[in-house]
Amino acid sequence: MNEPMVKFKDVHKSFGDVEVLKGINLDLMPAEKVAVIGPSGSGKTTIIRMLMTLEQPTSGSIIVDGENLWQMEKSGRLVTANEKHLRQVRGDIGMVFQHFNLFPHMTILQNCMTAPIHVKQENKASAKARAIEMLDKVGLGDKLDNYPSQISGGQKQRVAMARALVMRPKIMLFDEVTSALDPELVEEVLEVIRDIAHEGRMTMVLVTHEMEFARDIADRVLFLDKGVIAEQGTPSEVFGHSENERLDSFLRRFRR
Amino acid sequence: MNSWSWEVFFDAFPAVLEGLGITISLTIACYLFALVFGFGWTFIRRIPIKPIRWLIIWVMEFIRSTPPLVQLFFIFYAWPMVPVIGVALDPFTSAVLGLGIHYSTYIGEVYRSGIENVDSGQWEASTALNFSNRQKWTKIILPQAIPPTIPMLGNYLIIMFKEVPLASTIGVLGILSMANDYGAQYWRYLEPLTIVAILFLILSYPSAILINRLEKKMNRRFDKKTVLGRMNKGKGAVM
Numbered sequence: 001m002n003e004p005m006v007k008f009k010d011v012h013k014s015f016g017d018v019e020v021l022k023g024i025n026l027d028l029m030p031a032e033k034v035a036v037i038g039p040s041g042s043g044k045t046t047i048i049r050m051l052m053t054l055e056q057p058t059s060g061s062i063i064v065d066g067e068n069l070w071q072m073e074k075s076g077r078l079v080t081a082n083e084k085h086l087r088q089v090r091g092d093i094g095m096v097f098q099h100f101n102l103f104p105h106m107t108i109l110q111n112c113m114t115a116p117i118h119v120k121q122e123n124k125a126s127a128k129a130r131a132i133e134m135l136d137k138v139g140l141g142d143k144l145d146n147y148p149s150q151i152s153g154g155q156k157q158r159v160a161m162a163r164a165l166v167m168r169p170k171i172m173l174f175d176e177v178t179s180a181l182d183p184e185l186v187e188e189v190l191e192v193i194r195d196i197a198h199e200g201r202m203t204m205v206l207v208t209h210e211m212e213f214a215r216d217i218a219d220r221v222l223f224l225d226k227g228v229i230a231e232q233g234t235p236s237e238v239f240g241h242s243e244n245e246r247l248d249s250f251l252r253r254f255r256r
Numbered sequence: 257m258n259s260w261s262w263e264v265f266f267d268a269f270p271a272v273l274e275g276l277g278i279t280i281s282l283t284i285a286c287y288l289f290a291l292v293f294g295f296g297w298t299f300i301r302r303i304p305i306k307p308i309r310w311l312i313i314w315v316m317e318f319i320r321s322t323p324p325l326v327q328l329f330f331i332f333y334a335w336p337m338v339p340v341i342g343v344a345l346d347p348f349t350s351a352v353l354g355l356g357i358h359y360s361t362y363i364g365e366v367y368r369s370g371i372e373n374v375d376s377g378q379w380e381a382s383t384a385l386n387f388s389n390r391q392k393w394t395k396i397i398l399p400q401a402i403p404p405t406i407p408m409l410g411n412y413l414i415i416m417f418k419e420v421p422l423a424s425t426i427g428v429l430g431i432l433s434m435a436n437d438y439g440a441q442y443w444r445y446l447e448p449l450t451i452v453a454i455l456f457l458i459l460s461y462p463s464a465i466l467i468n469r470l471e472k473k474m475n476r477r478f479d480k481k482t483v484l485g486r487m488n489k490g491k492g493a494v495m
Contacts, residue, residue, distance in 0.1 A: 054380050083389060091386050101381035105399050115385035118395060167385065 003066065005030045005171060005203045006051065011060035013046055020046050022227040024060070028171075033197050033204045035214035035235075038224035039250055044207045047224070048173040051205070052095045053086050064089050065170065091119075094169030098176045100156040102148040102163070108135065109144040112163045120167070127166070134162035138192050154185030158192050165196070172196070174206040186210070193217070211254045215239050223247045260446060268438050268448040275434035276455065282351055282428060283417045289356030290363050290416070291409070297364030298371065316361045325422050328354035332426040351423035359416055366408050370401035407471035414463050418456065431455055 004027035013021040020043040028034060036044045049055045051062060053069065062069040071078045072085045081089075103111050112131035116122040122130075135141050138158035140151075148156055157177055164172060174193065178186045190213050197204060197217045208214050214221055214235065221238040223231040223246075231244045242248055301312050319327070331354045336344035345353070374397050382392045421432040435448035 052380075052384055054383060087386055087388065090383075093384075095384040097377060097381065097384075099377050101375070101377035103378065103381070103396060103400075105403075114395060115387065118391050119386045119388075163385070 002030060004028055004063075005032070005065060007063040008047075009061045009063070011047075011050065011062060012058045013043070013050065013055065014058045019058075020227055021057075024229060026222070026229065028203050028205065030170075030203055031200050033217055033219045034206070035218035035221045036205060036207045036224055037209070037211065037214060037221060037238075037250070038230075042224040043227045044224050045175055048095070048175055048205050048207055051171070052093055052173055053090050056080070065092055091167075092170040093173065094164035094167055094171070095173040095175065096157070096160050096164055096177050098180050100148075100153070100160045100180075102156055102159055104148050107145050107147055108140060108151070108159050111148070111159060112166050115163070116166050130166050131162070134165045135159070137165075137195070138162045139188075152185060153181045154188045157181065157185075157189045161189075161192055161196070169202060171203045171205070174204070174208070176207050176209065178208070178210060209254075211239070211251070223250070225250070261444075264442070264444050265447040265451070268435070268444070269451055271438050272431050272434045272448050272451045272455070275429055275431035278348075278428060279417075279420055279430035279432075280459075282348065282423060282430060283413070283420050285348075285352045286355040286359065286420065287413050287416050289352055290359040290412070293356060293360035294363030294367055297361060298367040301364070301368065316364065319358060319361045324355055324358040324419060325425065327358055328422055328426055330354075347423065347427040350426055351420070351428050355416065355419060355422070359412060359419075363409065363412055366405050366412070367401070370405040371397060373404065374400045404474055407467055407474055410463070410467035410470060414460050414467070417460060417463075421452075 006026075006028040008024045008026040011021060011024040012019065020041075024043075024047060026047075036047065038044050046055060050057050051064070051069070057070055061071060067089045068078075068081075069086070069089050070081050072081045073079075102108075103114070106114060109128070109131055112135060113124070113127045116127040116130065117124060132141065132144065135144060138161055140155060140158055140162070143151055143155065143159075148159070151159070160177075177193070178189050181189065190210065193206070193213075194217055196202070206214065206218070216235075218235055220232060221235050222229050223238060223244070225231075225246050231238060231242060231247045238247070239251065242251075297312070297316060301309060301316075303309060303312075328351065331345065332347065332350040335350075336342050378396055378400065379392065382396045387395065421430060424430055424433040424436065427433070431452050435445075435452045438448040439445035
């Protein structure tokens with residue numbers, strides 16, 4: 001079997017006195033689709049935010065494609081990574097946020113072109129072609145010149161996915177991407193994620209409350225509870241009958 | 257005998273008007289200085305070392321709570337006597353420094369409020385897209401932070417314009433000095449000072465209206481519904 005794409009080694013994270021993650025050990029394989037479920041406050045989002053370098057772990061290490069993400073070697077010692085190191089490793093990772101975070105001062109097309117042009121120094125024409133291709137893929141090829149304020153939440157979230165995809169990440173993180181959407185807009189977003197997942201090339205981590213969806217597309221489901229991975233396995237293992245009482249009661253709330 | 261005389265008015269008018277160039281160029285120089293220096297305050301305030309941040313905040317507070325006239329006098333009269341670093345400056349330069357620094361502390365606060373109003377998600381998204389720190393500022397944050405502050409910045413231009421006559425106290429020959437000189441020479445103050453007031457009104461009032469319009473335009477631009485409404489009327493995209 002090949003090397004893991006991402007490796008969490010005994011990762012802890014505290015905010016002030018509150019320890020939200022208490023030792024996470026986790027391997028994510030290339031092209032693996034992992035769904036992370038669990039009650040709110042269990043630390044699900046923190047896991048992927050640390051991988052995106054938005055939060056720094058309190059201790060432990062995260063290895064991305066063989067590179068230590070948060071530490072680097074400096075004159076023989078491991079020190080906290082500087083911005084240059086982070087930029088180097090983070091280039092393989094893309095993220096879609098709960099609240100979309102589109103750039104409001106740019107058109108949909110510009111939102112998807114700006115990073116390739118400025119971060120990857122792609123030329124404008126090819127960046128534009130790629131952006132249009134991705135926007136077509138998420139079904140928004142006709143909204144190129146609109147501003148984010150002019151489209152619906154579901155559309156915004158699809159733009160956010162196109163914006164991440166143009167960077168050709170090896171790892172894509174989805175942080176409760178449907179939680180801020182009106183119920184009738186959820187399906188169009190999930191549809192796009194399904195498409196991306198079926199192409200199969202990227203490692204995907206989805207923090208989600210959509211249990212049906214998690215069961216559908218995940219290779220593996222993690223149940224996070226009180227800062228630890230309390231249960232993990234294939235969707236049928238996790239969503240089937242589990243011995244874990246906390247998981248059981250958590251899942252019962254989703255079965256009506 | 258000291259009642260209003262149109263004759264004096266028309267005689268004084270060209271004399272006072274001679275100072276207008278200085279008044280306007282001083283306003284612009286002070287304002288540009290404050291705009292640039294304001295950025296300086298905004299950025300050094302963000303240095304993540306607490307003692308430095310406190311020091312900066314304290315210095316800004318000090319500058320803001322001291323009258324600009326006192327600062328002007330200090331720079332013009334007292335600064336040259338300070339050992340080692342003291343230099344004598346001409347009145348115009350002193351005025352630019354004095355008023356420029358004073359108002360830069362206010363303008364720095366305007367920038368800061370603009371920057372703080374940008375949603376933290378914008379920083380996170382630009383990190384996720386791997387922008388460099390510099391690019392985050394220039395491509396993502398400032399283009400969102402500054403436009404909403406333009407009306408407020410415009411207001412400071414008008415305030416600056418009205419403060420510039422303070423420079424007459426250290427001998428910058430703007431319209432107020434000219435009027436004052438005329439008065440001293442002919443013992444007629446009513447007409448020349450009225451002319452000064454009229455000139456200020458003529459220049460400030462249209463600027464105030466302009467800024468008011470700008471403010472409405474900015475509010476519209478950042479208001480979703482109105483933008484949508486305009487789109488539906490087929491007037492094309494904003495920006």
